[in-house]
Amino acid sequence: MTTKKKQKTLVAGRTYYKQFNEEIRALVKEGVTDFVIKECNGQRYIATALEGDLSFDIYGVPGQDLAAFMRGPKIRIHNNAQDGVGNTMDNGRIIIEGLAGDVIGYAMRGGEIFIKGDVGYRVGIHMKAYLDQQPKIVVGGKAGDFLGEYMAGGIILLLGMFSDKPDAPVAGRSLGTGMHGGVIYVRGEVPVNQLGPGLHAQPVDSEDLKAIENLVKDYARELKLDSKEILSENFVKIRPFSHRPYGNLYVPC
Numbered sequence: 001m002t003t004k005k006k007q008k009t010l011v012a013g014r015t016y017y018k019q020f021n022e023e024i025r026a027l028v029k030e031g032v033t034d035f036v037i038k039e040c041n042g043q044r045y046i047a048t049a050l051e052g053d054l055s056f057d058i059y060g061v062p063g064q065d066l067a068a069f070m071r072g073p074k075i076r077i078h079n080n081a082q083d084g085v086g087n088t089m090d091n092g093r094i095i096i097e098g099l100a101g102d103v104i105g106y107a108m109r110g111g112e113i114f115i116k117g118d119v120g121y122r123v124g125i126h127m128k129a130y131l132d133q134q135p136k137i138v139v140g141g142k143a144g145d146f147l148g149e150y151m152a153g154g155i156i157l158l159l160g161m162f163s164d165k166p167d168a169p170v171a172g173r174s175l176g177t178g179m180h181g182g183v184i185y186v187r188g189e190v191p192v193n194q195l196g197p198g199l200h201a202q203p204v205d206s207e208d209l210k211a212i213e214n215l216v217k218d219y220a221r222e223l224k225l226d227s228k229e230i231l232s233e234n235f236v237k238i239r240p241f242s243h244r245p246y247g248n249l250y251v252p253c
Helices: 017-031 206-224
Strands: 009-010 032-041 055-061 071-075 089-098 113-116 136-138 152-158 179-186 201-202 235-240
Touching: 009 017, 089 206, 113 206, 136 206, 152 206, 179 206, 206 235
Parallel strands: 009 032, 032 055, 055 071, 071 089, 089 113, 113 136, 136 152, 152 179
Antiparallel strands: 179 235, 201 235
């Protein structure tokens, strides 16, 4: 039996974020499943800790910690997003049609975040796999410093294509610093001096290509992009030499 969808349009405007989120939660309890949010103006914590088959179409710029601890909903942002999107997110999908700020996907444990443009610093920091879940972040533009810092699992795919910084490197300094699990794929090449200590870039193999192709097809479909164009370039993968990159700094018991 198919559950009937119930839609609600909200105008955020100058509504205080706490009041606005309380209104959303009350509507979810009443059975609203699909939200259209207009004039979003930096309201924080939208969809935080919400679960289930919910959807959000957001027009404007949502504030920090959108979808923190979220389990299941789908969010499309028809603009840019601030810091902390998907903080400790468990499941669901977030599509950002513009740019995104710092610490996107902090400690993310499942689901996908698809960003068309550039992102800020420390995206994917502490990202980890959880049980059978593999979190995924795709960045269509370029990334700031410390991408994938202390990453323990999951996939980050950095394309470097849809950027407003043509002269910048594909990623900033110290890419993957402290990384001890998961994988970062980069379209094209990565300058060695951009990598954090204990990391190496190498060509992808057939299994990597399969994972990249599946991810790119989902990403391109959501953002109405040409997957063949994205896949027309070579990719490299970045992984740590060791799963304990700083093990020699500790005194054994």
